[in-house]
Amino acid sequence: MADHNNTHNSHGGDRHEHGSLKSYIIGYIISIVLTIIPLVVVLNDMMGRTATIAVIMVTATLQFLVQLIFFMHVRDGEQPRWNLITLIFGVLILLTIVVGSIWIMGNNSIGMKM
Amino acid sequence: MAQSPAHGTDHHHHAAGHHDPQDIKLLGFWIFLVTDVILFATLFATFIVLRGGTDGGPTGAELLEINGIIISTFLLLTSSFTSGVAVLAMHQHKIKQMIIWLVITGLLGAGFLYLEINEFLHLIHEGATLQTSAFWSAFFTLVGTHGVHVTVGIGWMISIIIQIVRRGLTDDTKGKVTVFSLYWHFLDAVWIFLLSIVYLMEVM
Numbered sequence: 001m002a003d004h005n006n007t008h009n010s011h012g013g014d015r016h017e018h019g020s021l022k023s024y025i026i027g028y029i030i031s032i033v034l035t036i037i038p039l040v041v042v043l044n045d046m047m048g049r050t051a052t053i054a055v056i057m058v059t060a061t062l063q064f065l066v067q068l069i070f071f072m073h074v075r076d077g078e079q080p081r082w083n084l085i086t087l088i089f090g091v092l093i094l095l096t097i098v099v100g101s102i103w104i105m106g107n108n109s110i111g112m113k114m
Numbered sequence: 115m116a117q118s119p120a121h122g123t124d125h126h127h128h129a130a131g132h133h134d135p136q137d138i139k140l141l142g143f144w145i146f147l148v149t150d151v152i153l154f155a156t157l158f159a160t161f162i163v164l165r166g167g168t169d170g171g172p173t174g175a176e177l178l179e180i181n182g183i184i185i186s187t188f189l190l191l192t193s194s195f196t197s198g199v200a201v202l203a204m205h206q207h208k209i210k211q212m213i214i215w216l217v218i219t220g221l222l223g224a225g226f227l228y229l230e231i232n233e234f235l236h237l238i239h240e241g242a243t244l245q246t247s248a249f250w251s252a253f254f255t256l257v258g259t260h261g262v263h264v265t266v267g268i269g270w271m272i273s274i275i276i277q278i279v280r281r282g283l284t285d286d287t288k289g290k291v292t293v294f295s296l297y298w299h300f301l302d303a304v305w306i307f308l309l310s311i312v313y314l315m316e317v318m
Binding site: 019020021025031032035038043045049052053056057060064067068071082083087089090091093094097098100102105 | 141180184195
């Protein structure tokens, strides 16, 4: 363990991938911009209902990707990318739960309200 | 690369031959975060489904105040950034800088929590509690679960700082800081969806 510490630092294969200050600052600035866009749209009532929801969801998803790429470094790491595979699995379940619930409960309330 | 047993992949500059135990811990923590994604997915789905169920009582649009939420969003966003900078300092073996950035992260998180608790007290004062209606039950459960995560994160971070002060930067404590920053970025990502789906869509 101790003896392999040195080679560890020098080979650095998984150490240099933790991003640079520059990538963190870029990620931070993009996040701020992506936060301000929906705020401006909503607070100034700039668009219709559907368009506003679209803007909110698109900017939120982009910001999630920014966190993943610039801060959480999903693109780094070795092959095979188990972290990416588990994440995709998680997102699949997330979408199933959320979209499925909206779909089914939406249909139910249409049936009940008349 | 094919998923052959890790031993067979020597040809790409992986002299150690096997995974570093810290990498495996990191993957394990990542899998925990994915399960947390599923937890939040169920709470979000519940909230979205129950969003109209205010039972004639106060609605979100009436009581939620977006100004405080904007401040807490920027607090959390900045703290996500500072926790990343702390990890950078850690990789450059600058312990002091790392601790300072972690403390800043914690303070920003505490500011976020302060605003959230104030918001909850304000809502309760206005007559919106966990029992008021389906909407408010779903609201407090969803937002509160995130707040609990932030609270746990702050306590966790304090304990990591104490450990680093005592033991210094070892492979073990480094791994803990890395995992903590991952958790903290994750909380910021969840908050973005809270801001979008709960607050922005409610007040629009």
